[in-house]
Structures are given as structure tokens and as C-alpha cells.
Amino acid sequence: MGHAARRPALRSVLAGDVEDAARSLLGRTLSAGGVTVRLTEVEAYAGTGEDPASHAHRGQTTRNAIMFGPAGFAYVYFTYGMHWCMNVVTGTPGVASAVLLRAGEVVSGVDAARARRPAVRRDVDLARGPARLCSALGIDRSAYGLDLLDRASPVRLSGGPSPVPPDAIAAGPRVGVTGAHDLEWRFWIAGDPTVSAYRRHVPKARI
DNA sequence: GGGCCGATCAAG
């Protein structure tokens, strides 16, 4: 067994602070449905009472229950009546923090990803956005609650080629979030072409 | 039970 410097076990990193967990997920790979992406953009969400933008902000419900469990499990949700998005649950049991996977670079299974997203022209757009990423990997409701660190899981998170150095990570406000604009909890690999476009939340006009 | 709105995307 080699002894080259390695990152600490992923599960223990995920069990800690959500911001650290989010940063450490960059550069890791996520595999499902014959496709593997290298994560290039993520967002941190804190738990109940701390973060108005979190799906767990108002407490535990059937939908968000998995967020209250241990780290490393998948919180998948349906939105806008048509899209799936995936989070990695972080923190210790009782702490409902999670990291939204916003974008990735398809590093293998490009053909399978293209088959699921026929309208896409450039490879960099295959998983450029949280719902696009799930679509490219074929992730839907059936992935809810899976242990992403279990070797036998159909949706799997692994180490990735190499750690992303801190100075290669950029941070900014989260996409589509109404409040907490001072909080820079969106993290991405600086300069990476697969990072999604930033869209500030625009409140609908009230009459 | 009713109404509102969203951690989005693709086309115009």
C-alpha cells in the first residue's frame, strides 16, 4: 500500500462543517447510469433555523427527512414540476445541512450522457447546471436516500483525480436564492467552462 | 382543500 499524501476519508469530511464539505467535494467524481462527472460547482446549505434558503429551514418533513440523517447520503428533490436536483447530506445526525451539486465535467460515458440530453451541442453543457447534471446521469427520485459512499450504490461518489487546491476555488452568492446574499456559499473551480451561469434571484412583481 | 411558488431549463 502506498503512502502518498491523501485526503482524509470523505465520510468524515462530509460529517463536519458544511462549507468545508462543499469545498472538498470539488474535483471528486460522481458516477451513475454509465456516466462519471468531475464536480466543478457546488453550494452549501445549512440546517434548520440557520439558513432560510435550506429545504430543512422549517424543520423535518417527509421530503427532507434524509437531510437529518448521517453524512454521505443522497437528498434528491423535484422542482419546477419537471427537474431533479441532488444534494449530498452533510453534518452529524440531527444537523440537516447539505451540499447541492450544481455542475460537473463529464469525464466518462459521454455517449450515455448525450443520449439522455440530445439537444446539447457542446460537451461542457452536458452537466452544466443542477438539473442538467442529474439528467445526464439519469438521477431521479429512485436515488433518494442512497449511500453515495457505498461501493455497491448505483450512484457513487469517489475520490477524483486530485484535490483542488484552495486558491483554485472561487466563491460567491448562491444561485436563485432570495436572501442571504452576503453569504458566499457557492463554490466552483475557477475558470472551469462547465460551471453554470450565475443567476441572481429575481422576485416576481407583486400587484 | 386551495393557492402560491420554487436551490431550473430551453427556446424565442
Next chain:
DNA sequence: TTGATCGGCCCA
């Protein structure tokens, strides 16, 4: 810029 489309959550 806008429409698609529906589940979750709040309030009555």
C-alpha cells in the same frame, strides 16, 4: 424574457 409544469408547504 418567458412558458412549461407539479409537488411541497402554508394557511384557512
